[in-house]
Amino acid sequence: MTDLGPVAWPPAPIRTDRLVLRAPEARDRAAFIELLASPEVGTYLGGPRPRDELEREMPAGPERRPGIFTADLDGAAIGQVILRRAAGDHTPAAAAGKAELGYQFLPQAWGFGYATEACTAALDWLAGELPGEPVVLFTQTANARSMRLAAKLGFTEAERFEAYGAEQWLGRRPPVAPSG
Secondary structure: EEEEOOOOOOOOOOOOOOOOEEOOHHHHHHHHHHHHOHHHHHHHOOOOOOOHHHHHHOOOOOOOOOOEEEEOOOOOEEEEEEEEEEEOOOOOOOOOOOOEEEEEEOOOHHHOHHHHHHHHHHHHHHHHHOOOEEEEEEEOOOHHHHHHHHOOOOEEHHHEEEOEEEEEEEEEEEOOOEEE
């Protein structure tokens, strides 16, 4: 993962009406294993990872990687929001080097607006830290929930491309002023 440049990490926790976005902590390990092992979460991300492999490989304490927020509801991790620089073999040239938004939430947290709330807060934070920074988002076109969330967050289609054996959607969000 590449970082967001001069942004101090970790930031103070970001509070929304229902959630806290914070740096990952050791207490989040079980939730992150559940997230990565979930067949529902993995549907559009290459499939779930084997739980026993995750148990062996995931460190007891989290790595301090800039751009990873734990979405916390009432003291429990329900997902994560990731902000990083878009990079990699499957990244279209139009997105390379731009801030990229990613998110994953436990299936039991789906349908309550938590992803919208958490991603909006993370994007507002980014706008305050890096004013004028455009943001991109990738998702499979088959992922209807993610496509709806992208639209709610103000992303518009920049292009479609094939990667990981499926049609991918690249959305772009123009720079916005912080809302707080």
